[in-house]
Each structure stands twice: as structure tokens, then as C-alpha cells.
Amino acid sequence: MTAIQSNPQNGFFFSARSQERLGGVHPDLARMVRRALQLSSVDFAVLEGRRSLERQTLLYESGATRTLNSRHLSGHAVDLGAWVGGSLRWDWPLYEKINQAMQLAAMEIAVPVEWGGDWKSFKDGPHFQLPWGEYPILHPSRFPSVAPQDEGVN
Numbered sequence: 001m002t003a004i005q006s007n008p009q010n011g012f013f014f015s016a017r018s019q020e021r022l023g024g025v026h027p028d029l030a031r032m033v034r035r036a037l038q039l040s041s042v043d044f045a046v047l048e049g050r051r052s053l054e055r056q057t058l059l060y061e062s063g064a065t066r067t068l069n070s071r072h073l074s075g076h077a078v079d080l081g082a083w084v085g086g087s088l089r090w091d092w093p094l095y096e097k098i099n100q101a102m103q104l105a106a107m108e109i110a111v112p113v114e115w116g117g118d119w120k121s122f123k124d125g126p127h128f129q130l131p132w133g134e135y136p137i138l139h140p141s142r143f144p145s146v147a148p149q150d151e152g153v154n
């Protein structure tokens, strides 16, 4: 059984699937996401955490992402989905609210975070990542040799 911690303030809790996905990401990011759910005014699920290179390549070839050098590959990124009335919603204002909760959580635990919604060329509302600068990849040879970019790295 997966322990499900319900937040007494907003009643939001992660499903077993969301918790499992969080298990593959960097502990600082996982902690931030868990705290953000407690602070959030919008319920959300963890759609994706760590991603295989095979899957990244598939997403890249389909045009769903613009990079093969994603922070998802190393578990430094998550995609969060707004959960309203029993279904996922993609309405932009919901993601601004999730971002507010993430920024609050980030400040509280003193861990930096970047929101894909702040990117200029390819806005990615569900995407949150630990910055390359503060969280470099320890074993770059394991990843495609594409130079890190400061945006569009979803």
C-alpha cells in the first residue's frame, strides 16, 4: 500500500500513480511538488517525471518537444496536470495557479525552480524543472551532446 497523505487544508492528495512518478525525480524537486500540492488552490497530478531516452526521442520526432536534452531524462523535471472535477484540464489560468504554489514551495524549501510557462518561444505550462546552473547533470556522457538551453528544454 502506498501511503497517501491528504492535506487537511485543501483535501488534495496524490494518487498512487502520481507518487510513483515522483519517486523517479530528484528528491529536492519531489519535495517541492509535494509541498506545492498542500499550498495549491488547484488540484494537480504528476503526469510525468523521469523519462527514458527512447520516449524523449519519440516525443522529439513527433514535435511534442524541441529537445533531446530534456531535464526529464535525468529526473530534474516534472509535468504537472491540473485536475478539476475528475478530469485533466489544460486551461492556462490553472497552470498559473499551480506555478504560484510551486514558487511558494520553492521559496519555502530554498530550492530554485524554472517554470516552462515562463519560456518565451515554447510555453509549457505543465513543465517545472530544476535549473541547469544549480543542478548540472553529473554524468553528461549518458545524455545526447546537445548544448543546454535556457528555454525550450522540456
Ligand SMILES: [Zn+2]
Pocket: 072, 077, 078, 079, 126, 127, 128, 154
Ligand atoms: Zn516537461
